[in-house]
Amino acid sequence: xxxxxxxxxxxxxxxxxxxxxxxxxxxxxxxxxxxxxxxxxxxxxxxxxxxxxxxxxxxxxxxxxxxxxxxxxxxxxxxxxxxxxxxxxxxxxxxxxxxxxxxxxxxxxxxxxxxxxxxxxxxxxxxxxxxxxxxxxxxxxxxxxxxxxxxxxxxxxxxxxxxxxxxxxxxxxxxxxxxxxxxxxxxxxxxxxxxxxxxxxxxxxxxxxxxxxxxxxxxxxxxxxxxxxxxxxxxxxxxxxxxxxxxxxxxxxxxxxxxxxxxxxxxxxxxxxxxxxxxxxxxxxxxxxxxxxxxxxxxxxxxxxxxxxxxxxxxxxxxxxxxxxxxxxxxxxxxxxxxxxxxxxxxx
Numbered sequence: 001x002x003x004x005x006x007x008x009x010x011x012x013x014x015x016x017x018x019x020x021x022x023x024x025x026x027x028x029x030x031x032x033x034x035x036x037x038x039x040x041x042x043x044x045x046x047x048x049x050x051x052x053x054x055x056x057x058x059x060x061x062x063x064x065x066x067x068x069x070x071x072x073x074x075x076x077x078x079x080x081x082x083x084x085x086x087x088x089x090x091x092x093x094x095x096x097x098x099x100x101x102x103x104x105x106x107x108x109x110x111x112x113x114x115x116x117x118x119x120x121x122x123x124x125x126x127x128x129x130x131x132x133x134x135x136x137x138x139x140x141x142x143x144x145x146x147x148x149x150x151x152x153x154x155x156x157x158x159x160x161x162x163x164x165x166x167x168x169x170x171x172x173x174x175x176x177x178x179x180x181x182x183x184x185x186x187x188x189x190x191x192x193x194x195x196x197x198x199x200x201x202x203x204x205x206x207x208x209x210x211x212x213x214x215x216x217x218x219x220x221x222x223x224x225x226x227x228x229x230x231x232x233x234x235x236x237x238x239x240x241x242x243x244x245x246x247x248x249x250x251x252x253x254x255x256x257x258x259x260x261x262x263x264x265x266x267x268x269x270x271x272x273x274x275x276x277x278x279x280x281x282x283x284x285x286x287x288x289x290x291x292x293x294x295x296x297x298x299x300x301x302x303x304x305x306x307x308x309x310x311x312x313x314x315x316x317x318x319x320x321x322x323x324x325x326x327x328x329x330x331x332x333x334x335x336x337x338x339x340x341x342x343x344x345x346x347x348x
Contacts, residue, residue: 036051040072044093052122069253101154123216129200132209143172148195158231232307
């Protein structure tokens, strides 16, 4: 089945629909998927043109893993986190691939979120990159400089955590809101001095003479070089609570297909990158570099819970959220337990 890709305009228009908490336009075909035994269950899944957000979705679609589990998945890829967050809130599909940052922010804004299983830790792909003309002898040198960022992107949490860690006044950084695709040109033109984004923009900036200052899990700043804990940027499968409660078998089938895709990626990185790169219009070499930075694993563990708790606390403390979102407000471990109890290892 040919995939459909939403344009930015179409995604925003759809995102303006009232949040329903369950399936949107495909409600008739997916109203009761578990009742079907002899035909594929039709569902819509949303992701992004991004190997960490949608790498497993693309592999599951292209390798036939969804069909093996009885699902006919209409995979629709969106352009950036701000669009995907709007679409998740609108309840337009049955399944979504979203970050823990998006999930926590959505819960705070009153949207229904039900994460069925974590699939990726992409913290090392959340990058802050300086232009070739910017000399950074200390993190304090970033004060007064212009930073490109995309409103709604989780990488901003890494920037704030770095500032807190190294005594940088975040309020003295001049913020310039840009789409990620515009950041490289803005860096080269001098409109901004550095940017906070996600791969492949860090790799592209390095190729143009830029320098990575830090990521969510690695720092290259002079006063703090090495492993850091600025942002464990986790990606997970999301479905509405209503859909999950009414269609547990369909949810289990989706998770099983994603596990197969994860195993394929970890065992066939080059082949997986070739498939994914074609679907997201990215060259294979860059795609491999990005994927090597990601930790692909379908497991509900303490790392995921701790990352969510710390992120929620920071978002509340810094004013990004109005409430302290708790783990049980967005996490659903029952589906993954039904698939394989060994994949749920959260301490009581």
